[in-house]
Amino acid sequence: MDPQPFALLACSVFEREVELYAAGMTHLAEIRWYEIALHDRPDRLRAELQGAVDELSARSDVGAVALLYGLCGLGTAGLRAGRVPLVLPRAHDCMTLFLGDRERYAQLQRACPSCFWFSPGWNRARRVPGPDRLETLRAELADRFDPEDAEYLVEMERSAWAQHDTAHFVDLGTADAEAEAAYAEGCARWLGWRFRRLPGDPGLLRDLLAGKWDAERFLVVHPGETIAHSPDDRIVRAEAGDR
DSSP states (O other): OOOOOOOEEEGGGHHHHHHTTTOOTTTEEEEEEEEEGGGGGGHHHHHHHHHHHHHHHTTOOSEEEEEEOOOOOTTTTTTTSSSOOOEEOOOSSSHHHHHHHHHHHHHHHOOTTEEEEEHHHHTTTTTTSSHHHHHHHHHHHTTTTTTTHHHHHHHHHHGGGGGGGGGEEEEOOOOTTHHHHHHHHHHHHTTTTTEEEEOOOOOHHHHHHHHHOOOOEEEEEOOTTEEEEEETTEEEEEEOOOO
16 A cells, blocks of 8 residues: 655655655655755755645645755754654665665765765766866856966865765666766766765655655654754654754
């Protein structure tokens, strides 16, 4: 049986994956997408998500609100459940959802601390190291800074890549996976990095979309409770009342 209808608030980094794995899921009352750039502004991300949670919680056709986000630089910490439960995966960021398991992600990070993670959504947004990222950033900065300062900031971005030497592309079998893997490999070649294509695991994402929210992998925040950071392997916890 399908779960009760719920709404999904999702980062647009997951667009292709949700299109694939949510096909036929009629219990999704609504999906709202948010731009990837909000990761750079966690306070704004939190405010936009909270506004949506409050609005959706007031609807009679929504039995819960699920977040297709992790802790995301504390951008989801402080979110308060409204009339209905608020649900999110126990994940620091989206790579846990692409890889299917937070322990697998941690193991891969320990094995390769110099790796940078690529996915179709991050590629499309030009948020991954490579020549297109530099040009995109240069264009974004042109209206805000004089040319010398803008170029300095571009070089600061490029210098930060020096701590990495490997591109990991995570493949969840989306229709664009071949093209996006080739894009990631091209970026790695341009940077002089190694390239590795890893199979993803859709289990965690699929279960979030299906409403299979066990306490081990998901946090269910009950009405009136607030999401808080948990400094252990749970990653997130619920706090009673307002923070």
